[in-house]
Amino acid sequence: MNARRLGLARLGQYAIVLVVAVSLNFALPRLMPGSPLALIAGVEVGEMSPEERAAVTADAGLDQPLVVQYLTYWKSILTLDFGYSFRQGTPIEELVLERVPWTLLLTLTALVVSAVVGIALGAFAAWRRGGAWDVSSLTVMIALESTPQFWLGMLFIALFSVSLGWLPSFGATTAGADLTGLAWLADVAEHAVLPVLTLSILSIPAVYLSMRYSTLSVLGEDYIRTAQAKGLRPRAVMLHHVVRTALLPVTTVLALRLGWAFGGTVVIETVFSYPGLGRLMYDAVSARDYPVMQATFLVFTVAVLLANLLADSLYPRLDPRTRV
Amino acid sequence: MTTTVSTDPEPGPAAVVRRGRRLRDHTTALGAIGGVIVLVLVTVAVLAPVLAPYDPAERAGTPFSSPSPDHLLGTNDVGQDLLSEMIYGTRVSLTVGIVAAAAAMLIGTVVGLIGGYFPRLGAVAMRGVDVVLILPFLPLLIVLAAYLGRSIVNTVIIIAILIWAPTARVIRAQVLSLANRDYIVAARSMGAGHGYVLWRHVLPKTMLLAIGEFVAATSGAILLESSLSFLGLGDPLQESWGSTLYWAQARGAFLTPAWKWWVLPPGLLIMFSALGFALLGYALEQRINPRLRRS
Numbered sequence: 001m002n003a004r005r006l007g008l009a010r011l012g013q014y015a016i017v018l019v020v021a022v023s024l025n026f027a028l029p030r031l032m033p034g035s036p037l038a039l040i041a042g043v044e045v046g047e048m049s050p051e052e053r054a055a056v057t058a059d060a061g062l063d064q065p066l067v068v069q070y071l072t073y074w075k076s077i078l079t080l081d082f083g084y085s086f087r088q089g090t091p092i093e094e095l096v097l098e099r100v101p102w103t104l105l106l107t108l109t110a111l112v113v114s115a116v117v118g119i120a121l122g123a124f125a126a127w128r129r130g131g132a133w134d135v136s137s138l139t140v141m142i143a144l145e146s147t148p149q150f151w152l153g154m155l156f157i158a159l160f161s162v163s164l165g166w167l168p169s170f171g172a173t174t175a176g177a178d179l180t181g182l183a184w185l186a187d188v189a190e191h192a193v194l195p196v197l198t199l200s201i202l203s204i205p206a207v208y209l210s211m212r213y214s215t216l217s218v219l220g221e222d223y224i225r226t227a228q229a230k231g232l233r234p235r236a237v238m239l240h241h242v243v244r245t246a247l248l249p250v251t252t253v254l255a256l257r258l259g260w261a262f263g264g265t266v267v268i269e270t271v272f273s274y275p276g277l278g279r280l281m282y283d284a285v286s287a288r289d290y291p292v293m294q295a296t297f298l299v300f301t302v303a304v305l306l307a308n309l310l311a312d313s314l315y316p317r318l319d320p321r322t323r324v
Numbered sequence: 325m326t327t328t329v330s331t332d333p334e335p336g337p338a339a340v341v342r343r344g345r346r347l348r349d350h351t352t353a354l355g356a357i358g359g360v361i362v363l364v365l366v367t368v369a370v371l372a373p374v375l376a377p378y379d380p381a382e383r384a385g386t387p388f389s390s391p392s393p394d395h396l397l398g399t400n401d402v403g404q405d406l407l408s409e410m411i412y413g414t415r416v417s418l419t420v421g422i423v424a425a426a427a428a429m430l431i432g433t434v435v436g437l438i439g440g441y442f443p444r445l446g447a448v449a450m451r452g453v454d455v456v457l458i459l460p461f462l463p464l465l466i467v468l469a470a471y472l473g474r475s476i477v478n479t480v481i482i483i484a485i486l487i488w489a490p491t492a493r494v495i496r497a498q499v500l501s502l503a504n505r506d507y508i509v510a511a512r513s514m515g516a517g518h519g520y521v522l523w524r525h526v527l528p529k530t531m532l533l534a535i536g537e538f539v540a541a542t543s544g545a546i547l548l549e550s551s552l553s554f555l556g557l558g559d560p561l562q563e564s565w566g567s568t569l570y571w572a573q574a575r576g577a578f579l580t581p582a583w584k585w586w587v588l589p590p591g592l593l594i595m596f597s598a599l600g601f602a603l604l605g606y607a608l609e610q611r612i613n614p615r616l617r618r619s
Binding site for chain 2: 024
């Protein structure tokens with residue numbers, strides 16, 4: 001299959017994912033037992049007279065045929081009109097937009113941290129394959145993969161915020177401090193340290209494992225043996241020949257990890273009361289604010305798709321061998 | 325058989341064999357550790373009523389008390405004994421993990437079998453698998469749980485329909501390689517029906533693989549259950565380790581010294597059980613999966 005057809009197939013697949021996500025959003029509240037009014041219009045059905053009920057039903061478009069409702073739903077999604085929050089009454093786009101920068105701050109910083117640490121540790125472990133470092137780091141990584149992320153966040157708060165008093169335990173800024181300029185930046189950075197640390201630590205194993213595996217397979221290549229045979233020092237071979245090539249597949253893992261980190265913010269931001277998208281989703285679920293929950297789910301889906309697209313378009317640029 | 329011994333000591337392959345053996349020893353050791361952890365947890369779950377000093381629902385002491393001889397892990401915000409809660413929580417966490425993984429194994433095996441045996445249908449089915457794999461995992465889990473409501477059965481169903489996809493992939497790959505073997509072709513040409521061949525010849529050769537996948541999936545299911553319960557979406561009547569952490573979070577236990585007996589133990593239990601099943605599953609996979617054995 002040539003590259004263009006492969007690209008089109010991928011795009012088609014992403015389109016299907018989006019259709020599935022939107023359709024789930026549409027179907028779930030309508031499939032649940034009881035009146036969908038409570039889930040879609042956010043009103044207590046029991047307290048209403050039949051006339052009121054009919055009015056609200058018509059207002060929410062629920063008296064239309066399902067096909068019309070479905071198409072109307074798509075139209076509102078494509079025009080980025082997510083409706084209003086049950087709880088706050090504000091347009092959902094506004095709620096989402098003010099949260100996006102905070103979540104991006106956490107996820108992108110965590111991505112950089114986990115990339116640097118994971119790549120360095122993974123390459124080193126592969127270089128010393130079977131050695132004490134390799135075995136012990138591998139064991140730690142497997143243990144980290146089994147660690148519940150929210151629990152790690154809670155322990156960090158207990159340790160760094162409460163016992164040691166080094167860092168703040170909640171929020172993105174100090175409430176009511178009214179800081180500006182550098183002081184504000186320092187405040188934001190201080191609040192981001194623990195959530196970023198938690199997110200990074202949990203992304204490191206995936207990066208580490210893929211870098212270790214990729215380095216191991218590059219180490220077995222003929223041109224590495226050539227480089228060694230012509231007398232290059234092991235460190236030079238490692239840095240200039242092995243790591244450069246081994247990094248290629250890891251970029252894909254990193255891009256996919258970005259999408260994953262977005263979803264992971266739901267628990268992390270809940271633990272740290274961080275005002276990002278994940279916390280927005282959690283609060284929406286707790287308050288039964290279904291439209292907001294649905295909107296955040298869609299935003300997360302789009303984020304994952306964008307991360308996938310990024311990985312797909314990045315890879316052929318980095319690795320000329322995959323260009324057809 | 326003596327001839328094989330005398331032809332053996334060629335330096336190259338012998339070294340490979342030796343390294344292979346060392347790797348296998350390592351795998352066995354990890355598998356044994358995983359097995360012991362799983363065995364201990366299952367024993368605790370089965371013997372919970374005998375081991376637990378109190379009924380976990382009973383208000384057995386003063387709320388928020390520190391560990392004492394009466395309450396080894398102290399009590400929570402309504403005075404329930406935390407140690408008993410941990411012991412009974414083993415039941416909930418393991419049950420959800422194991423049942424969800426078993427259901428996922430069933431779905432994954434059926435999709436993988438059909439997908440591998442009928443290649444055209446399989447191509448379509450695998451597109452479906454890809455879609456499930458791309459969707460953002462935790463947010464989807466939360467949306468489903470929010471609509472379906474908080475019950476242990478719903479938790480199991482939601483987790484199962486989210487984690488079957490990788491199993492389907494592994495099983496399909498195995499079935500694809502089996503479908504063209506001589507004995508399958510022979511059976512077909514002698515007039516055996518598709519159902520017979522699948523049941524009699526293909527399924528037995530994929531069962532072991534499916535069991536390895538099942539054990540590994542249990543680890544993931546336990547972690548997912550804990551996340552869901554931590555977000556307050558677990559069964560309110562069946563307290564798991566994740567629910568304990570939800571209440572610890574809601575009551576700010578990690579802001580006080582209580583984190584040592586209220587936050588630390590449930591997290592460690594989640595971690596150890598996920599690790600135990602992951603190690604056991606890894607060891608089983610290494611033994612069973614022909615693709616892994618070759619590399």
